[in-house]
Amino acid sequence: MRLSRYYLPLLKETPSEAQIVSHQLMLRAGMVRQESAGIYAWLPLGFRVLKKIEQIVREEQDRAGAVEMLMPTIQSAELWRESGRYEAYGKEMLRIKDRADREMLFGPTNEEMITEIFRAGVRSYKDLPKMLYHIQWKFRDEVRPRFGVMRGREFLMKDTYSFDADQEGARKSYNKMFVAYLRTFARMGLTSIPMRADTGPIGGDLSHEFIVLADTGESAVFCDSRLLDLDVPGADTDFDGDLQPMIDRYTSYYAATEEKHDNAEFETKVAKDDRVAARGIEVGHIFYFGDKYSAPMKAVVTGADGKDRAVEMGSYGVGVSRLVGAIIEAYHDEAGCKWPVPVAPFHVGLINIKVGDAATDEASAKAYAALEGAGVDVLYDDTPARPGEKFARMDLIGLPFQLIIGPRGLESGKVEIKRRSDGHRDELSLDAAIEMLKRDVASALKV
């Protein structure tokens, strides 16, 4: 993409309403624009990050055996009366009426709808297990939206629903999502910690929140520092095999959010030097909730004994839009964002220091074509701006690699690669630079 054609409205000054660094940087880097309290338009740069995160989430869901679909944002109140949640959900649910005065709502979650869809198509225990998911916008009329996309009212969420014939099966589904989540967040460069958690209004009795540590997180959390060093399950994980040992390894260490925290247990189980009391961002949440919805909504299957039983369900959410903010919280410095390659809006920022100079124009065009041709996403700064401004804005938007081509370097046949993560610079020939970028990007994207 040529910057001259792109829409990238950068802000030099920090908007006063933004309190945390991720929100500030998302506004300054032209990623989002607030349209209403807790409601954001995703500008081109932010949208690219959102899409990359979404795709990683999708790939890991598919790998774990979940099947993608898409449910609507608008739902009928009828469904929610069946489960008994229409009244219970309270003012967080945005209620609307259509022209025939029918009561509708903008979905805050989809347990009811998926249960209705499931029961229409499944009759026998032989059809189980099933895991279905979608990635769709939700609306929760939060009392206090804040921190930009971290607590928006409208947000993009991946929600998966599992259906099993019995508790043992449900446990297996739960474990699959547990592992999938560890992998999902790790691929984005995040160290997530599964913590036993409150089940909240969704209900049930087995639940983990996946937390990313950050000073600006909204949850107070307590855990064993050794959790931070555990290996994440590999891409070769057999999701149909026994995942329980993997889960046990993670859950053997103390980790709890404030609501479930037991200080006596914490101090007994965790050595003093390993105790972590910190703040965290909840990026995922998994629940097993049994027949909470399937029983009232009559989602039943006929068992081997010929009797009908309500299916065992679980639901599993990832805050896709929230992750954009969470990743910035984890990867930034004074100058701006520092995107990990897998979620970066572009991999390489190509800076032509002196547009109009025949040599730099030619070298830049060559690099641009070669990298794009190799599947590397390039944002080519082909604008006539001054070098200082180009450097500053490339740092701000935080692409992992900067390829800097200027007349000074070209005199000796050299271009420069700057790595945004640590500021490391290499001077090398154009051809070598292109090869290096292709290689580095490819290796960073390897799953």
Add this chain to the structure above:
RNA sequence: CGGAGCGUGGCGCAGUCUGGUAGCGCAUCUGCUUUGGGAGCAGAGGGCCGCAGGUUCGAAUCCUGCCGCUCCGACCA
């Protein structure tokens, strides 16, 4: 939902107390000079001062109502 505050060119703000022709910085446009870390000089454009009433000779400023937004707390992917 309780408490606090803010709405003034695209962005950040001053002006409001004490009413009298709307200002600053950044950004934008033009010209010249610059050109490897957010340039300099000269000039220019751009505002129903959130909306609606009221008081007044006169309202960004005072009064009333409404709308929007932010922050702190209790709640949540």
